[in-house]
Amino acid sequence: MKNRHAFYFILMSLYSGFVSFTLHHIHFSSAVGIAFLCFSAVIVSALIISWTAEAAEFSMSQGLAVAIVALLQVVPEFMVEAVIAWKQDVDLMMANFTGSNRLLMGVGWPLIFVTADVYTRIKTGERLKHIDLRPENIVEVGALFLGSVYFIVVLIKKDLQVYDGIFLGILFLAYLYFLQILPEESEEKKEDLMPMPKYLVDISSSMAKGAVLTGLFLIGGITMYAVADPFFVSMKEVAALLGVSAFVFVQWVAPFLSEFPEKVTAFYWARTIKLAPMALLNMISSKVNQWTLLVSMIPVVYSFSKGMISTIPLDWHHREEILLSMMMTFYGCAILAKLRFTLSNAITLFLLWLAQFIYPTTFTFLPNLPLVG
Structure with missing residues (x-):
């Protein structure tokens, strides 16, 4: 069994290297062929990074793990957003960051509930009434709420500047700080891990484990950078x-x-029912990371690409997308404030996302609003 898992990691690493080399040294005339290689490499490298991050959590103190794992798991999204920001494509910068935030809430959170509900019905014959969170999880709600409030300032200014990034970065650091000083949650057990990260945790030699985890993270990170x-x-x-x-x-x-490969583990936890709160919290934490840290990076990378501190102008369409994301986040804060996630909450979030996906229409009145136009 262990040899099989080792073989999978080797195979994934070799494929990552193959794609990275191929994309930079072999010319393809087919856009579809390049897209297939890129899309598959993103998924594979994201899986490697996610599994490595999970395994690393068992090799460090809980406080440090919160910070390190949070950073490791957002590397794939950050790499893509950083490339777009470096190319100074404001339209697609806004598309990627608003899409990632709304996809997490509108699809990710509801799917966690649906997964837990389906397995509850299979095992007990009864439906899942709700997923309960701990009182300490109000920290996540607070971070999302404060981030959303600050985006009102961004809408009023009609731009995104480096000092906006600094504020959101500080908010993320404050979020990590409060996570560390709160009472510890019951620790995740090795038995709760998926087979691949569990294989990494079970490596007996600490030195060998450290080398393998470091090597895998480098492979995943370099591949993401290359593709x-x-x-x-x-x-x-x-x-x-x-x-x-x-x-x-x-x-x-x-x-x-x-994002999806990173969330495979969350769905794996949700199907166990008892770990459904941990699965939902994983999704909520990712939302906090992207609503604060991801956005804080955008004006910084944009300024570096221009060679000077620069302002990212936001037209009415950009502000509309931010407004939609902000309103959805405020709703998320409202339903999480009661520390209980229900089926009606899941359905509402999904319908909000689905409406935006099917009918990506614009608010024609937005440019005329004094607040944001």
Whole structure:
């Protein structure tokens, strides 16, 4: 069994290396071929990073684990967003970050409930009434709420600047600080892990384990770095071939590919029922990471690419997308404040996302609003 898991890691690492080399040394005339290599490499590298992060959590103190694992698991999304920011494509910057946030809440959170509900019905014959969170989880709610309040300032200013990034970065650090000083949650057990990260945790030699975890993270990170730019280009080309707006394609496809592998574990936990709260919290934590830390990076990378401190102008469409994400986040805060996530909450979030996905229409009145226009 262990040999099989080792073989899978070796195979995934070799494939990552193969794609990274191929994309930079072999010319492809087919946009679809490049897209396939890029999309598959993003999924594989995101899985490697996610599993490595989970295993690493058992090799460090809980406080440090919170900070390190939170950073490791958002690497795929950050790589894609950083490439877009470096290219100074404001439209697609807004598409990726607003899409990733709304996809997490509108699809990720409801799917956790549905998964737990289905397995509850299978095992007990009864439906799942709700997923309960702990009182300490109000920290996540507070971080989301404060981040959303600050985005009102961004809408009023009609731009995103480095000092906005600094504020959101400080908010993220404060969030991590409060996570560390709160009473510890019951620790995740090795038995709760998926087979692949459990294999890494079970490596007996501490030195060997450290070397393997470091090596795998480097492989995943380097692969993401190598394919991020071709991935971005291929998304625009595939969107053109399909006759779909690049904005819409990047808004939903890029976050799905970079986020879903990271969330495989959350769905794995949800099916055990007893770990459903941990699964939901994993999704909520990712939302906090992307609503604060991810956005804080955008104006910084944008300024570096220009060679000077620069302002990212936000037109009415950008502000509309931020407003939609902000309103959805405020609703998320409201339902989480009661520390209970119900079926009606899950359905409402999904319908809010679905309406935006099917009817990506614009608020024609938005430019005329004194507050945001």
